[in-house]
Amino acid sequence: MNFHLKCNQIVYKYYTQEKYNLYRTLISEYITLLHFKSLEWRFEGIVATRSHLNQCQPKFTVRIHLENSDQQEKQIDLEMDTESVLSITKVLEEALSHAKLNQRKMSRRKQLLCQGKSKVK
Structure with a gap:
């Protein structure tokens, strides 16, 4: 095995x-676990220099604000390239669609339970 x-x-x-x-x-x-509070982001880029005329280096600066149940805040600053932003976006979209699917399943179960209880009475 x-x-x-x-x-x-x-x-x-x-x-x-x-x-x-x-x-x-x-x-x-x-x-006490940290949870998401807010997010700030900024897009920056170096378009060209004298030595590298075709240079283009885009980057994103992201500041994530987190807090715990005691209202204590913490912030995390990240610098990302475009590939990282696309990858993170993909993962977050998948998580959101998974959460929506679970929410639909839960509400469907509640409906079925309520219908079952009303039939029993």
Whole structure:
């Protein structure tokens, strides 16, 4: 059996057996996770210089504002080239479509539950 597959199975088995204890530990420790608050971005570029007439170096500067449940803020500054921006955009769009799909599934389940309860009465 593949080593990575075996490791994944062991971790999954441990998680499924201990997920309640893990969750209780996280809650008791009150780990404050950061979440997204806002984003600022700026587009910059070097169009040309005397030594490199055909030079074009576009870059994006992104400032991400995060906060935790205690309203403490943290900001992260990133400089990215266009390929990185396109890659991040693709990943975020996939995550958004996945979240929308899950939201539709949840609302459909609620509808079915409500219909089932009304038929029982």
